[in-house]
Amino acid sequence: MLRIYSAAVALLAALGTAPMAAAAPAASAQPMGYDSCKPGWFCIYSGWNGGGTKCQWSDPSVRDTADLCSFIQKGQNVRSVWNGTGHRVQYYTGNNYHNRIGSTLAHAGGNLQGNYQIRSFRPQ
Secondary structure, rough: OOOHHHHHHHHHHHHHHOOOOOOOOOOOOOOOOHHHHOOOEEEEEOHHHHHHOOOEEEEOEEEEEEHHHHHHOOOOOEEEEEEEOOOOOOEEEEEHHEEEEEEOOOOOOEEEEOOOOOOEEEEO
């Protein structure tokens, strides 16, 4: 039986269809956390430390983040931000820049209180 199996493997190898040994999973090439925020973009996350769902914008200001952010549309709060822009970004809990809640310096970010949504933002 072993000879038949060995012969079958040799034949498959000669034909270029040999069974492959189980390979270790490849390392993910996708950036994780804050590294997933492209330079020049402002990113908000539904999870801590740049985790969870990410929404990102290259526009310097946005009047209503819910227009293009799925987790804001679902009523989830923002737990972390990354500001990859070259300017400080102010953010607001209301649309159209109402109720300023905070800001983040250029090329910086981190965890927020996590008990509110960022509904609009603009450069300071």
